[in-house]
Amino acid sequence: MSSAQSEGRGRSHSGSRGGSYERPHRPARAEGVPVADRRSAIRQAALRLFAAxxxxxxxxxxxGAAVGIRGPSLYxxxxxxxxxxxEIMIGTMEQLIADNIVAVSGTDDVREQLRRSVEAHIRYHARHRLEAFVGNREIGSLDQPDQDRVLGRRSDYERRFRELIEQGVAEGAFHVQSARIASYSILDMGIGVASWFHEGGEFSxxxxxxxxxxxxxxxxxxxPHDGRSAGEEPGSLP
Amino acid sequence: MSSAQSEGRGRSHSGSRGGSYERPHRPARAEGVPVADRRSAIRQAALRLFAAxxxxxxxxxxxGAAVGIRGPSLYxxxxxxxxxxxEIMIGTMEQLIADNIVAVSGTDDVREQLRRSVEAHIRYHARHRLEAFVGNREIGSLDQPDQDRVLGRRSDYERRFRELIEQGVAEGAFHVQSARIASYSILDMGIGVASWFHEGGEFSxxxxxxxxxxxxxxxxxxxPHDGRSAGEEPGSLP
DNA sequence: CCTACCGATCGGTAGG
DNA sequence: CCTACCGATCGGTAGG
Known part of the structure; x- marks a missing residue:
């Protein structure tokens, strides 16, 4: 629910017509910035603006204005x-997959693997809201080859969750009508986090x-092995 | 997961330069269409194109081309x-709220009210994928007043689910750590349906x-009142 | 419902 | 890293 950003809607009707218009103020220094940081500053500004x-x-x-230079200088x-x-969109999927590999590798318990996978999924969508938000909204803005790359990685990522759930079902640890719908619902609720989460809100x-x-x-x-349902406090059963 | 449409990416490099270029063929009749249907045909075409x-x-x-006329004639x-x-975005939220009012009004059992509310939510997102998809992606494309209208209705809609869950918790029918996260997760997984569902797939x-x-x-x-967990077949307990 | 057209925007290149 | 500029696009209006 809710949109990610609200700043900057609509072309900025800024100081048109009427007397002396300087260029828009540049945000501090235009030069003197380490060349190595310049690229990442540009990427960060682009991410923020794409999201907003x-x-x-x-x-x-x-x-360009966000990093203190003119548009053509970006080239x-x-x-x-x-x-x-x-770069944003492919990098996002690569990171999610890498995090998932770590998440499942620390334990053999399928319940714990699912918990850690979901926690990693949620952490990414909360900590990298803008990447996730842009990654989910701008798929159609990619050209065909890049769109295929991103969708292929998404498909791989979803399959990891689905197969984990299928494994849990085979072991008798999980019980679902459809592993696919379970994986979709789990992933989609995480994706939603990127839309409404903000630091300093109700939850860390x-x-x-x-x-x-x-x-x-x-x-x-x-x-669990003793037959209680997930998420219940031990003493809360009727 | 996955994007809603893939047709029509990128400005259509269609028949530029070189010999005889007629206008692009118009899709059948340009006139002879009942005036009343014209507006809805335009809306439908716009919806499809906005989604794609x-x-x-x-x-x-x-x-215009999608309904057999020129751009300026649309005005x-x-x-x-x-x-x-x-119109698409406000209409979508109005419909979701109207459906939810119907869903909760047929029963007093809070479990059944939640079930029917979710079923209505899912049905809308499956049957009106494009509306839901556009409604969730283009919030930032609205001007401020319309954006406020849509976000206000979203907020109302979410509150209906959240308060239903809170009521269920108060009655001892539901058990959640946070009604807000429960409502967000339920709504977000439904929103996801609009991204991947297609008729004729694995599920009706x-x-x-x-x-x-x-x-x-x-x-x-x-x-339920007898203490079993939701979604379990009666005989499947260990 | 159409053509002609205005005014404005924008990605990217030339050439310092 | 900048200015000047090209080529193309687009929403909307004029005036049939």
Missing amino acids: QGYRSTTMADI KHVTSKHELLA VDQLAYQYGDIALRIAGAR | QGYRSTTMADI KHVTSKHELLA VDQLAYQYGDIALRIAGAR
């Missing part, structure tokens, strides 16, 4: 606007991760 | 491109609605 205004509504001049550091988007990232871990175990129909 | 290409990448000429039927988007709309109803009851920690 959308890829198509963000101009190279906007991105010394990046080859195109599209490249900036593709840790609390969020833990609660969604519980919810995922409920969705999976997980019961 | 994004609002900003869809031109009035695209929409006989609509006042602006923006109006087309606003009815199957989907039922399974997500079960999942929502699990998330809510629902147990």
Whole structure:
């Protein structure tokens, strides 16, 4: 629910017509910045602007202004606007998959593997809201090859969750009608986090991760070896 | 997971330069269509194109071509491109709220109210994928007043689910750590359906609605009066 | 419902 | 890293 950002909607009707218009003030220094940091500053500005205004509504001049240079000067550091988007979106999927590999590798208990996978999924979507938000909204803004790359990685990522759930079902640890719907619902509720989470709100990232871990175990129909349902406090049964 | 559409990416490099270029063929009749249907045909075309290409990448000429007229002729039927988007997005939220009111009014059992609310939510997102998809992606493309209208209705809609869950908790029918996270997770997993569902796939709309109803009851920690967990077949307990 | 057209925007290149 | 600029696009209006 709710949108990620609200700043910067609509082309900035800034100081048009009427007397002396300087250029818009540049944010501090235009030079003197280490060349190595310049690229990452550009990427970060692009990410923020893509999230706030959308890829198509963000101009190279906007991105340049955010790092203190003019639009055309960006082409010394990046080859195109599209490249900036593709890097964000492919990098996001690579990170999610890498985090998932770590999450499942620390334990053999399928319940714990699912919990850790979901916690990693939630942590990423809370800590990297903008990446996740842009990654989920701008798929159609990619060219075909990059779109295929991102969708292929998404498919791989989903399969990891689905096969984990199938394994749990085979072991008798999970009980679901459809592993696919279970994995979709678990992943989709995590994706939603990127839309409404903000630091300093009702929940910390840790609390969020833990609660969604519980919810995922409920969705999976997980019961520990003694037969209790997931997410129940030991003493709360009727 | 996955994007809603893939047609029509990128401005259509269609027959530029070189010999005889007629205009692009118009899709059958340009006139002879009942005036009453014209507006809804335009809305439908706009919806399809907004979903496939994004609002900003869809031109009035695209929409016109889809209904067999030229871009400027659309202004006989609509006042602006923006109006087309606003109608879709506000109408979507109005329908979801109306469906929810019906869903909760048929029973007093809070479990059944939640089930029916979720089923209605899922049915809408499966049957009106494009509306839901556009409604969730183009919030930032609205002007401020319309964006406020949509977000206000979203907030109302979420509150209906949250208060239902809180009521269930108070009655001892549900058990959750946070009603807000429960409602967000339930709504977000439904929103996800609009991204990946397609008719003729593995599940029918009815199957989907039922399974997500079960999942929502699990998330809510629902147990029937006899103490069994939601979504379990009566004989499946260990 | 159409053509002609205005005014504005924008990604990217030239050439310092 | 900048200015000047090209080529193309687009929402909306004029005036039939």
